[in-house]
Amino acid sequence: MEFVNPSGEELSGTKRRFQTLTSLGLDRWSDATEKDAELILESCNGYFQYNPYNAWFKSLDQIISGTNYSYYSSLFPACHLDLIPFATYSKWYELKSRQKRQLIEIAGNALGQALQRSSIELLVLNGETVVRTLETLSGNVFTNTVLPHWALPRKNSHDVPGRAYQGKIKEIFGIPLRRSIKVLGYNHNIQSSYGMTATVKQAIGDWIAKNNGASS
Numbered sequence: 001m002e003f004v005n006p007s008g009e010e011l012s013g014t015k016r017r018f019q020t021l022t023s024l025g026l027d028r029w030s031d032a033t034e035k036d037a038e039l040i041l042e043s044c045n046g047y048f049q050y051n052p053y054n055a056w057f058k059s060l061d062q063i064i065s066g067t068n069y070s071y072y073s074s075l076f077p078a079c080h081l082d083l084i085p086f087a088t089y090s091k092w093y094e095l096k097s098r099q100k101r102q103l104i105e106i107a108g109n110a111l112g113q114a115l116q117r118s119s120i121e122l123l124v125l126n127g128e129t130v131v132r133t134l135e136t137l138s139g140n141v142f143t144n145t146v147l148p149h150w151a152l153p154r155k156n157s158h159d160v161p162g163r164a165y166q167g168k169i170k171e172i173f174g175i176p177l178r179r180s181i182k183v184l185g186y187n188h189n190i191q192s193s194y195g196m197t198a199t200v201k202q203a204i205g206d207w208i209a210k211n212n213g214a215s216s
Helices: 034-045 054-063 097-116 128-138 198-211
Strands: 122-126 143-146 163-172 175-186
Touching: 054 122, 054 198, 097 128, 097 163, 097 175, 122 128, 128 163, 128 175, 175 198
Parallel strands: 122 175
Antiparallel strands: 143 163, 163 175
């Protein structure tokens, strides 16, 4: 939804969210100039002021509201980072293990360099897959706590338990971050976990507000 519509056609005009080869008039990314790079950076920095994918980000913004940061704030902006910063035609769960490993190896350097050069002090991880992947990239195992009031109900089977994760990371894929970054995470995927309720979302948001350390 960031680059193409449901039919697989590239977004264009006012619907376009990021720069593309077409919008920049390029045949391949290796032809990009410094000016093209500036336009790409501009589209990333202004993403939430123009045409954000609200169906995805509004839920996440509510979850992190207790940190006093927001994707939509120019004064206290939150930054959305993808562990795999590459658009793929297939969804993550549809990829083969070999393909996932290759993407993680490539993405590790990009994420490590981005965090190293940033002032980010807190990472909020959305979903079990993200948690496990960051554990792999950082060489850490985060503290895992089962919280019964985060459980997602099931009619014909056991409820899906809710898990909270906490930890700190100092490097990504061997790249030193030059500081310790706090990590908070949860196993449910806010946007796509079946049976996600407003009550559980609120509980996760309250937990992040309590543990993010913004007031300390």
